[in-house]
Amino acid sequence: MRIRPRRLRENPILRRMVRETRLSVDQLIYPVFVVEGEGIREEISSMPGQFRYSQDTLIEELGQVQELGVPAVMLFGIPEVDKKDARGTAGYARDGVICQALEKARKDVPDLLLIADVCLCEYTDHGHCGIIDHQEGSGQATVRNDETLELLALAAVAYAEAGAHLVAPSDMMDGRVAAIREALDQERREDVPILSYAAKYASGFYGPFRDAAESTPQFGDRRSYQMDPANSREALKEVDLDLDEGADIVMVKPAMPYLDVIFQVRQLTTVPVAAYQVSGEYSALCAAFDRGWLERERVMAESLLAIRRAGADLIVTYFAKEAARLIRQGDL
């Protein structure tokens, strides 16, 4: 036989040399949840190994993230229930949980890149991602697109001023990248990049996150603004629009069930592509690890490599710290 693909698979050194896809610590982004109060580090029951931190414990955690070489975190604020209102005011209040955390983190952990998720769902009392029209008793909610844009722009500016290095709109309103870009530029924050959740699907895989962030919609669902899981051409349209509006990095979310979308987005654009391995992907894997049904390190590594192979340059993942440890040991 002239051609034997196995020749390159026999020797482990050679196998390593001809690997097509690599994962580097530099490509990882770690999502972190911040709550009000002090001395809090409570484990999220649906996300084993992930915690809600108050400002003080957050700083310790961010120090560890940095020590592991993970370059960036994505911060989510969770206000106290009585601070939530119909317009998500706590999301853009300068003395609110997220602005305060950004300010402190920027000061105390200056070399860690801070990405602020921009969305209203953690801050609204109804749990939707914007201002709503609610027909009492119908169980339906319509999010008013254009009015919501103003609030998202306010939030993005507040986060940039509080210390966020990047802002990451995850709301899926039409025109939000343009609205945010314009507002940032007006406030002389033209250097703050926008990482847009360009193709964000209405996914069941966000279940554990909504539990963690207490952001489950009180009625209705998000299908009128997040994308239909059946569509991929539409993802390209969303990416095109966001790029036109000034997005610097585009993201696909979730990751593993949408590898084909990541691949297509990678082909479409020259800007960096990110993918978010979301809470449900993490928790489903952890549940199987716990039962001994899947091998933890091996499967975690395989899942991240698959996301890279599909075309993601950056991966937002709850496994970031663990993956960083493996990469540093040379095991990934």
Ligand code: PBG
């Ligand atoms: C906010 C937001 C969500 C996630 C990131 N930003 C939840 C949602 O849209 O319901 C999900 C993250 C995850 O599941 O890990 N809109």
